[in-house]
Amino acid sequence: MxxxxxxxxxxxxxxxxxxxxxxxxPTWSHKDRLNACTVSAALAVGASTIIVSSSGNHGVSAAAHAARAGLNCIVITMPDVSQAFRDMILAYGAFPVYVPAEGRWPLMHALTGIEGTHPVSNLTPVHTGHxxxxxxxxxxxxxxxxxxxxxxxxxxxxxxxxxxxxxxxxxxxxxxxxxxxxxxxxxxxxxxxxxxxxxxxxxxxxxxxxxxxxxxxxxxxxxxxxxxxxxxxxxxxxxxxxxxxxxxxxxxxxxxxxxxxxxxxxxxxxxxxxxxxxxxxxxxxxxxxxxxxxxxEPASPGLAREIMPDLASVRAYLRSEFHFEL
Incomplete structure (x- = not known):
């Protein structure tokens, strides 16, 4: 205070x-309070991988809490995300996936249909959250x-x-x-x-x-x-x-x-x-x-490699960039 x-x-x-x-x-934002509970919920249901769609703070925090919990973490974000966010997500061992903004929610739905995944961000058109x-x-x-x-x-x-x-x-x-x-x-x-x-x-x-x-x-x-x-x-x-x-x-x-x-x-x-x-x-x-x-916050924009928001493209990207099989 x-x-x-x-x-x-x-x-x-x-x-x-x-x-x-x-x-x-811990990750410099209010999202740590949310993810202390959402990642605990993922552990409670036996998930191995959490999925989060985020333009910044939520993704960074989810990555850190997943690391602490021993879970994999896929962060669906956009190519122009701040370099600071990108660096933190990678440092925590999470897997950032850069897709067009309009593809984030459909990809969330597709990924969370895979056994062992657990969404820690919104899945509904009218936002309700975890x-x-x-x-x-x-x-x-x-x-x-x-x-x-x-x-x-x-x-x-x-x-x-x-x-x-x-x-x-x-x-x-x-x-x-x-x-x-x-x-x-x-x-x-x-x-x-x-x-x-x-x-x-x-x-x-x-x-x-x-x-x-x-x-x-x-x-x-x-x-x-x-x-x-x-x-x-x-x-x-x-x-x-x-x-x-x-x-x-x-x-x-x-x-x-x-x-x-x-x-x-x-x-x-x-x-x-x-x-x-x-x-x-x-x-x-x-x-x-x-x-x-x-x-x-970004001092200047910097684009990451954008991929198509479909399961085949995401799986191939995770395999080539992080040697992670989903």
Missing amino acids: IDLSAIAPSQYRERGVFLKDESRN PWGAEGYKTIAYELYGQLGDVPAALVIPTGYGEMLFGIHKGFRELKQLGVTSRLPKIFAVEPAARGPLYHAMATGVEAVQVEARPTRQSGTACTVNSYRAVVALRESNGEPMLVSDEAAEKAQHTLAREGIWQELSPSAAFAALAELDGVVDDGPIVVIGCSTGLK
């Missing part, structure tokens, strides 16, 4: 503004309560598919159900202005929407579909979705850097959103979730 009150908007300084810095996790992923994210809620001694008035959460948002909400909801707390924090979900599927789902009163893949530099939250679980979390917490531009996110990233904090653009956008918060009624501090280090 890092106190950001001195650089926060003046109206919130007295109540306190903190960054929950998830870049301190059933056990939210259980890992609940620990953020427990730590916040323990560190603050109370429930924060509001949480500002960078949001892609909304798995972390739902998991944190689930943790606080269960603390309330157990009688440990008497209220829930208001959740503000922050998405790139160029996309924002959760924002549009909430605005139109539907469970989920798919939006155009317009360009954004907030790569960690650059999603085109939201999860219904995120809608549930916002409704139950009286929360609100927010949109932040890349320009505002970059300005906030530089402000944080001057405090010695280097975050990805996505959590930087959450800090930028503080200036537009509305409806924080309860007393208590505001917590911004910082999900990953800026060290992982």
